[in-house]
Amino acid sequence: MSEAIWITFAFTLGLLVKGVGLPPLVGYLAAGFVLSGLSGFTPLVVEDTDVLSHIAHLGVLLLLFTVGLKLKLKSVVSPEVIGGSLLHFGITCLVFTPGIHYLAGLDWTTALLLAVALSFSSTVLAAKVLEGKRELRAFHGRVAIGILIMQDLIALVVMSLAAGKTPSEWALLIFGLPLLRPFLYRLLDASGHDELLVLLGLLLALVIGGLGFEAVGLSSELGALIFGAMLANHPRSQELSKSLWSVKEIFLVGFFLQIGIGGLPDTNALIFALVTALILPLKGILFFFLLLLFRLRARSSFLSSLSLTNYSEFGLIVASVALPEWLIPLAIAVSLSFLLSAPLNRLAHPIYERLASRLAPLESRNHHPDEQPISLGDTRVLVMGMGRTGTAAYDRLREDEPRLMGLDSDPAKAQKHSDEGRNVVFADAEDTTFWEGLHMPHLEAVILAMNDIEGKVIAARMLRKKGFTGYVIAHTGYADEAEKIRDAGADDAFLTMSETGVALASHLNDQRHPVPGSAA
Structure with missing residues (x-):
C-alpha cells in the first residue's frame, strides 16, 4: 500500500514541477516532504521505509556505475581536478569551521564535521543534470x-x-581489479543486446561492485563507480549505459523521496538550512576562481562551477555516521540547494551568454587543452558532432571533399578521430566565445550532428549571426525539434528514423530494380 502512495505522489508532483520548467527531481523531493507531513495522519505513508532506503541506495549505485561507464580515468588525473577539489575542500573547511563554531556556538569537532559535510557537491544531481543535457563527455x-x-x-x-x-x-585485492578487465570485456561481448546485458550491469554495479566492496570494508558507491570505469573504453559501454537507463531512473526516484520522508524540520533546522542556502553562491564562486587558476577558460570554469554549486547527499551519509542529530537540518539544506541549483543548471548556457563579456576577461592568457580553434582555414565542409552519425557523414564526404573538418566537444574523442586520420579538433558549439573569435572564410556547408537539440539550435543561430550564407543541415529524432532547428537558421532538418527508412527502401529498390549496366 505504501508503495502505491509513494508512486502516486512522486508522479503527481514530478509532473506538476515539470510543467513549470523545473526538473522532475525537484517534485520528488517535494513529494517526500509532503509524505513526511502526512505521516501523522496515516502510518501507511511511511510504512516500509527500509524498502525505500534500499531502493534509493540501488539507484545511487546504478547512477555511479553509469557515470563510470562514461568516465575516462585520465580526465580525473589532471591538475584542475585534483588541485581544484583539494583546494576547495581545504578552503571551505578552513572558512566554515570557525564560522559555524562562533555563530552557532558548537564545539570545534561538530563544526569541523559540518563544514566537511557542506564542502561536498552532489554527485547525483550534477551527474543527472549533465547527463540530461548530454554534457558528461x-x-x-x-x-x-x-x-x-x-x-x-x-x-x-x-x-x-x-x-x-x-x-x-x-x-588490497582492489589493486588487482585491472587484471579482470579482459574477462569483463568478454562478458560484455557475450551478453548480447537484451535482458542479459541489463543483468550484467546489475551484477557488476550492485553485487560485485556494491556488496563486494562492502564485504571488504570499502564503500559500495566506490565499487560501483570503479566497475563502471573499468568498462568505459569498451565499444559497447554506452549501449550498456542506455540499457540501464530506465531501471536507474526509477530507483533514483526513491533516493529523492527518501530525503523528504526523513522528517519535517523544526525552526532551528530551517534557520540552518536558510543560512546555508544564502552562502551557497560562495561555493560556486570559489570553484570558478580555482578553475581559472588552473587556466580553464571562463566558460568551462563557469559551467563546471555551476554544476558543483549545491550540497551533497554524501554530506547526509557523513552526518548519518558522525552527526545523526544534524541529519534533518542537512537534508533540508541539501534539498534547498537542489531547488536552487537544478533550474540554474538548466539555464546554464543562456546565463553564461549574458555574463560572458564580464567573465571572459578574467581568463588566464596561457592556453589550456580546452582552448578552441579560431579559424577553420580552407575548410569547405564542416561536420559538428563526431558521434556515430557525424562520423558516418564525415567518412562518406571525405571520399569527394578533401577540405573537410570535424568538430567535437569531447577532447578525447577529437584526439581519437585525429589518431585515426580524420581532421577533427575540439570545439564546443554551445560556447559563445568560440563563435565570437571564429573565422571561416571558405566554408560552404555545415552538418549539425550533435546529440542535443540545444547545441544544434545555438550552432544554426550563431552561423547565421556571423553572416554565413551556405547550406546548413541537421538531423533530429522529433518533428518539433526539427522545426526549432529550421527556425534558428538551418536550411533543413531531417528526422533520423524517417531517413533511415527511406535509405532502407532505396537499397531495396536498387537490388530489385538495378540500373542497366550496373553491377548486380
Missing part, C-alpha cells in the same frame, strides 16, 4: 565529474575515520 562536464569523484573519495575517508573503521586486509 564535454570538457566542463568531465571536470565537474572528476572533482565530484575526488570529493566522494574524501567523503569515504572522512566516514571511515568518523566511524572508527578501517578496511580489511582483503581490500
